[in-house]
Amino acid sequence: NAVIGIVGGGQLGRMSAMAAARLGYRTHILTQDASGPAAQVSDAITLGAYDDPEALEAFARAVDVVTFEFENISADALDHLSRHCPVRPSGHILRISQDRLAEKTFLSQAGIPLAPWHAVQERADLHAAAERLGLPLILKTTRNGYDGKGQIRVHDAAELENAFDSLAPHPLVAEGMVDFACELSVMVARGTDGTVRCFDTVQNHHWQGILDLTLAPAPVMDAIAQDARTLATRIAQALDLVGIMGVEMFLSRTGTLMVNEIAPRPHNSGHWTMDACPQDQFDLHIRAVAGLPLPPAVRHSDAVMKNLVGPEDMALWPDIVATPGHIPHLYGKAQALPGRKMGHVNLLFPFGGLPGEFGIRAALGPLATRCAAPDLAEQES
Ligand code: ATP
Ligand code: MG
Ligand code: MG
Secondary structure (H helix, E strand, C coil): CCEEEEECCCHHHHHHHHHHHHCCCEEEEEECCCCCCCHHHCCEEEECCCCCHHHHHHHHHHCCEEEECCCCCCHHHHHHHCCCCCECCCHHHHHHHCCHHHHHHHHHHCCCCECCEEEECCCCHHHHHHHHHCCCEEEEECCCCCCCCCEEEECCHHHHHHHHHHCCCCCEEEEECCCEEEEEEEEEEECCCCCEEECCCEEEEEECCEEEEEEECCCCCHHHHHHHHHHHHHHHHHHCCCEEEEEEEEEECCCCEEEEEEECCCCHHHCCHHHHCCCCHHHHHHHHHHCCCCCCCCCCEEEEEEEEEHHHHHCCHHHHHCCCCCEEEECCCCCCCCCCEEEEEEEEEECCCCCCHHHHHHHHHHHHHHCCCCCCCCCCC
8 A cells, every 4th residue: 555755743744644544545754753743643754854855865765655734844855855756736836835925926927816915025115015005014924924923913104114123034025904804715625637626615713813713614605605615726726736725815894805825735724624524624635645536525514613722722621522512633742832733623513504603602612711703702813
């Protein structure tokens, strides 16, 4: 049986490896953490840095195909690996997605609607950005940001230069602050034969920059949910994607969709598929990477996904496992540090039966007090 190589050792690698095992594949992880979430469930690991030529060489010899679960790796390293075996998605796609400027440039050229943006290569670009986008705006590093890290909201012109100085490395990108009605995302998979499968459009609530809740399906009009899937499909095709990708979007108060960012890997906002779909995002990802045909991305239930973040959520663990209907997934991380994603809980509802605010609150049980969705509790910005 073939060996699927996964670069990165976190929870996305863990759940990918578990899906691969179910399909009869062995997995081999390239990681710097021999006891991390992915290493615990994989068949073999290469311990080393993602850009260490010796580690890459050993890894390449051990696997038949390579994918990645972590975007802050070297695209050059992926190109190097692609001389030994297929790399899916390709280093070319990683190069676009790991750099916000490259990403926005690519998506704009593909005719994809985005939040207004302006490249800030140097300090002198700040004023043109503020003039073009207005205030408030958001300054973001182009690389390495996640969970809202590497970005600052700028409310008036006097704060611009300080924000510029406190973000590194440069260049930066400025974005107009979108007064969105809600945030949506779509998981899209594309196979080696070009077949595209989109899971249903979902709604995401963030808390302190970290995904908190996903509602599947998104409680928006069918036409909007379908438009979101069409955008995700167009992006997957424009990238020549093989594998799965998360596409994050804003829905404006006037009903316009804007893409926020793309992630060519399994995505936190797709974890609901693990219990609400016969084949989940990891299954479709592994099938695409392995060159198998893709089954339809169908859903048999409505679902809510609640992330378990940091020691506060983990303090509720005994209550969670004792609550009927809570389907817990833990990532096997040793320490519940503040802001660290430790696991998630899925709640299932009959197809078409996703409840409203009060029903979700009731179903969340002990987790309702730790739920930060604006309609469900007070939101912090
Ligand atoms: P992730 O963990 O999803 O990779 P990230 O650190 O890459 O997050 P973004 O997705 O760019 O960051 O932003 C995090 C959150 O901040 C968004 O989900 C949204 O809630 C808010 N946000 C980002 N950009 C904008 C914007 N232009 N207008 C309004 N809100 C924004
Ligand atoms: Mg991101
Ligand atoms: Mg994001």
